Amino acid sequence: xxxxxxxxxxxxxxxxxxxxxxxxxxxxxxxxxxxxxxxxxxxxxxxxxxxxxxxxxxxxxxxxxxxxxxxxxxxxxxxxxxxxxxxxxxxxxxxxxxxxxxxxxxxxxxxxxxxxxxxxxxxxxxxxxxxxxxxxxxxxxxxxxxxxxxxxxxxxxxxxxxxxxxxxxxxxxxx
Amino acid sequence: xxxxxxxxxxxxxxxxxxxxxxxxxxxxxxxxxxxxxxxxxxxxxxxxxxxxxxxxxxxxxxxxxxxxxxxxxxxxxxxxxxxxxxxxxxxxxxxxxxxxxxxxxxxxxxxxxxxxxxxxxxxxxxxxxxxxxxxxxxxxxxxxxxxxxxxxxxxxxxxxxxxxxxxxxxxxxxxxxxxxxxxxxxxx
Numbered sequence: 001x002x003x004x005x006x007x008x009x010x011x012x013x014x015x016x017x018x019x020x021x022x023x024x025x026x027x028x029x030x031x032x033x034x035x036x037x038x039x040x041x042x043x044x045x046x047x048x049x050x051x052x053x054x055x056x057x058x059x060x061x062x063x064x065x066x067x068x069x070x071x072x073x074x075x076x077x078x079x080x081x082x083x084x085x086x087x088x089x090x091x092x093x094x095x096x097x098x099x100x101x102x103x104x105x106x107x108x109x110x111x112x113x114x115x116x117x118x119x120x121x122x123x124x125x126x127x128x129x130x131x132x133x134x135x136x137x138x139x140x141x142x143x144x145x146x147x148x149x150x151x152x153x154x155x156x157x158x159x160x161x162x163x164x165x166x167x168x169x170x171x172x173x174x175x
Numbered sequence: 176x177x178x179x180x181x182x183x184x185x186x187x188x189x190x191x192x193x194x195x196x197x198x199x200x201x202x203x204x205x206x207x208x209x210x211x212x213x214x215x216x217x218x219x220x221x222x223x224x225x226x227x228x229x230x231x232x233x234x235x236x237x238x239x240x241x242x243x244x245x246x247x248x249x250x251x252x253x254x255x256x257x258x259x260x261x262x263x264x265x266x267x268x269x270x271x272x273x274x275x276x277x278x279x280x281x282x283x284x285x286x287x288x289x290x291x292x293x294x295x296x297x298x299x300x301x302x303x304x305x306x307x308x309x310x311x312x313x314x315x316x317x318x319x320x321x322x323x324x325x326x327x328x329x330x331x332x333x334x335x336x337x338x339x340x341x342x343x344x345x346x347x348x349x350x351x352x353x354x355x356x357x358x359x360x361x362x363x
Contacts, residue, residue, distance in 0.1 A: 081262015
């Protein structure tokens with residue numbers, strides 16, 4: 001049953017997302033590209049590009065998009081998006097109810113600090129896994145990558161502008 | 176004047192936030208703050224900072240966590256449901272429309288060429304926050320090594336990230352317990 005699988009997969013992704021949508025990418029990638037093979041690596045990169053150009057959090061966007069692509073049905077989108085948010089709902093509501101305790105609890109505080117290098121590694125892995133032959137087809141790809149990295153890191157160019165520039169370059173070079 | 180329905184107001188406020196934030200959860204923070212703290216005065220600045228800190232450290236998506244949390248503060252569980260659906264609905268509809276259309280257009284040579292240019296750029300957009308976080312988290316050299324090891328374990332050894340996170344959480348919590356015990360013993 002594809003909907004159940006979709007729900008379970010995105011529910012697990014929702015539980016293990018620390019450090020925002022980017023950290024979620026390597027989880028989603030492992031589940032949908034490697035394990036279930038619902039989408040090929042190229043298609044996955046395209047989803048990330050589309051998610052970054054459209055409003056809303058990237059985790060929800062990719063869940064919505066994948067839910068539709070996998071099932072070919074709006075219901076798939078609803079299932080995946082709901083599943084990815086459900087753990088947050090349960091956890092945040094629990095925290096709200098036990099606010100005082102959580103604020104003082106030392107293990108929670110330490111856990112959140114200790115987990116930071118893992119989160120950074122996960123985001124780095126999301127980038128590393130995408131550096132494959134499907135996304136980097138020739139030397140031009142690497143030049144575009146370098147330019148985009150420098151633009152984002154040192155000139156704080158917004159992701160949307162960078163993606164539009166990349167699309168324009170692609171059109172001029174490959175079309 | 177008739178009093179506006181609070182749920183309707185929460186919904187419209189959060190859907191406005193959802194519709195205008197491009198680039199993920201972190202881009203949403205200043206917009207949420209402006210709407211909720213300054214314009215509508217639903218929550219004090221200090222309380223907002225606390226909501227933000229907890230939303231950041233809890234698992235899940237930042238924007239979703241903030242919506243759940245603020246909605247709960249305003250009107251309990253119903254409020255959190257209304258706020259969250261408001262904040263994700265605009266992007267849900269937009270992405271759905273794109274997903275429906277993209278299938279048919281993806282095979283066009285022009286679209287294909289555009290995405291050939293976009294793909295390496297997207298990889299760079301993911302690499303940048305990873306590098307930036309080393310600084311903003313103030314990671315020590317040892318922790319940077321750990322981050323690189325995690326990267327290698329996931330991307331080369333293909334170990335699922337969930338296993339690594341779970342193991343790290345167990346180690347962290349046991350260390351805290353161990354520290355507490357030794358401190359208590361020292362007190363005695």
